[in-house]
Amino acid sequence: MPEPLAITHATMLTGDRDGTVHADTTVLVEADGRIAAVGPTAEIAVPDGVRVIDASGRFLLPGLINAHAHLFSDGKPLPPILVNPRVEKLVAVFLHSPLARRWLESRTERAVRTQLNTGVTTIRSVGDPGYEVVRVARAIERGDRLGPRLIPSGPLLAVPGGHGAPQIALTGADVDTTRKNVRRNLSRGARAIKISATAGVTDATEIGYAGRPEMSEANMRVICEEAHATGVLVAAHAQSDEGIRAALRAGVDTIEHGAALSDDVIELFGHNPNSLRGFSALVPTLTAALPLVKLDRSVTGANPVARANAEMIFDGMLSAIRTAVEHEILIGMGTDSALTFVPHYNTWRELDALIRYGGLTPAHALHLATQANARILGIEAVTGAVEPGRAADLVLTDADPLVDIRTLAQPSTVVVRGQVIDAPAVERFPEIDALLDEF
Ligand SMILES: [Zn+2]
Known part of the structure; x- marks a missing residue:
C-alpha cells in the first residue's frame, strides 16, 4: 500500500x-x-x-513510460527450433492452450517487474499471445501485487499469414472477421489495439519487402471505428510510407517503427480526421533493429535478407525521426522489448539510441519517454x-x-x-x- x-x-x-x-x-x-x-x-x-x-x-x-513492449519473452535469443517456420503452428497451438496460461502470466509478471525496477512505471503492450497481460494488469490494479500501470493490447490483429501470425495475432481477411477479432480483444479487456499494417523484418522473404502492405485500409478502418467507440487508441506496425499512409487514413493513432515519410503522410500525422483525437504520433523502436544492423550475422543468426531489411528499416526509422522533429509530429518512445537482444531492463538503451543515432538531445529523448508518451497514450492527467x-x-x-x-x-x-x-x-x-x- x-x-x-x-x-x-x-x-x-x-x-x-x-x-x-x-x-x-x-x-x-x-x-x-x-x-x-x-x-x-x-x-x-x-x-x-x-x-x-x-x-x-x-x-x-x-517515471518512464514505454509505449511499445512485448512481455512474453525476456530478450534472450530464442532456441532455433522455436523460430523454425515448420514448428511455428505448433508453438502457436501451445501458446493458446490452457497449459501456457499460467506460464505466460509468470513470464509477464517477471518482465513488468524488471521494467519497473529500471524506472518504467507505465507499459503499453502491443502484441501478446493471449490475455495474460490483461490478467496481470487487473491483479496489479486490485493491489494483489506491485507493478507498473499496464495498458494491455491482447493479441495483435493481422491478415492470415501476416506479421505476428499465428503466434501473437488474431487473423482475419475480410471486414466481418476483422470486426469480430477487434471486438473479441475489447471484450476481453484490451485497453490498446495493435494492427500489423505491413510485414516486418523477421518475416520478409525478399530484400525490400519488410514494409509490404498487408492489411487493407478498409479493415483497418473497421478496427479504428470499433476501438475508438470505446475510447481505445489504435497502434499499427508500419514500416513503409505506403503502409503508414493507409494506416493513418484508416484512423490509426500511433505508427510503430516508421519509414521515410512523404509530404501527404506528414500532413496526416498532424491532422488526422479519422484518429481518436485528430492527430497521430510516431513511435520508433531503434534498439530492436540496432543489433541486427550492428552485430555480425554469426552472432545474430540473421540471414542476409533479414540483415538487409533491418538496415533499410533502421534507416527508415532514422529518417522518420528527423522528419518528425522538423515538422513537429509527436514522437514517443518504445523499446520493442522481448524481441531478441532487447531485455526488459534496457529501456535506457532506446534513449541512448535516440540520442546517438536519432540526433535528439538527451532532454528531448527523456521528454519522449515521459511527458510526450503520456500525451500520446492519453494518460497525461494520470x-x-x-x-x-x-x-x-x-x-x-x-x-x-x-x-x-x-x-x-x-x-x-x-x-x-x-x-x-x-x-x-x-x-x-x-x-x-x-x-x-x-x-
Ligand atoms: Zn513490436
Whole structure:
C-alpha cells in the first residue's frame, strides 16, 4: 500500500523538451499514491509522521513510460527450433492452450517487474499471445501485487499469414472477421489495439519487402471505428510510407517503427480526421533493429535478407525521426522489448539510441519517454510529469540522466503510484550486454 511520503532535496528533471531542471526540490505524496505538492524545499512543509526520503545529491524524474513492449519473452535469443517456420503452428497451438496460461502470466509478471525496477512505471503492450497481460494488469490494479500501470493490447490483429501470425495475432481477411477479432480483444479487456499494417523484418522473404502492405485500409478502418467507440487508441506496425499512409487514413493513432515519410503522410500525422483525437504520433523502436544492423550475422543468426531489411528499416526509422522533429509530429518512445537482444531492463538503451543515432538531445529523448508518451497514450492527467494530482510515478538516480543516460540502467529508488521500491534489483544477461556495449 502507498504511504504518505516526502522526497526532499532532489534535483528535479521535469521531463519537458527543454530539459528544465529545478534544484533542491521537495515532493509530497499522499496516502492515495498521488502527488500533493512539488516545490522548492524551503517552501514545502513536510507534515509530521510521513516517511522522508532524503534525495540530496540525487536526481528525480517522472517515471518512464514505454509505449511499445512485448512481455512474453525476456530478450534472450530464442532456441532455433522455436523460430523454425515448420514448428511455428505448433508453438502457436501451445501458446493458446490452457497449459501456457499460467506460464505466460509468470513470464509477464517477471518482465513488468524488471521494467519497473529500471524506472518504467507505465507499459503499453502491443502484441501478446493471449490475455495474460490483461490478467496481470487487473491483479496489479486490485493491489494483489506491485507493478507498473499496464495498458494491455491482447493479441495483435493481422491478415492470415501476416506479421505476428499465428503466434501473437488474431487473423482475419475480410471486414466481418476483422470486426469480430477487434471486438473479441475489447471484450476481453484490451485497453490498446495493435494492427500489423505491413510485414516486418523477421518475416520478409525478399530484400525490400519488410514494409509490404498487408492489411487493407478498409479493415483497418473497421478496427479504428470499433476501438475508438470505446475510447481505445489504435497502434499499427508500419514500416513503409505506403503502409503508414493507409494506416493513418484508416484512423490509426500511433505508427510503430516508421519509414521515410512523404509530404501527404506528414500532413496526416498532424491532422488526422479519422484518429481518436485528430492527430497521430510516431513511435520508433531503434534498439530492436540496432543489433541486427550492428552485430555480425554469426552472432545474430540473421540471414542476409533479414540483415538487409533491418538496415533499410533502421534507416527508415532514422529518417522518420528527423522528419518528425522538423515538422513537429509527436514522437514517443518504445523499446520493442522481448524481441531478441532487447531485455526488459534496457529501456535506457532506446534513449541512448535516440540520442546517438536519432540526433535528439538527451532532454528531448527523456521528454519522449515521459511527458510526450503520456500525451500520446492519453494518460497525461494520470502520469508522465511530477505535478500535483498525478500519480507519484517517480525515478531517483545517482547521476544526472541528461549527462549520463546510462544511470537509468540502475535507478537508486523507483516509486510507482506512491509505493516505494528501495534499491530495485534486476537480473541481467551479461553476455547480451557485452554485445550491445560494442556499438
Ligand atoms: Zn513490436
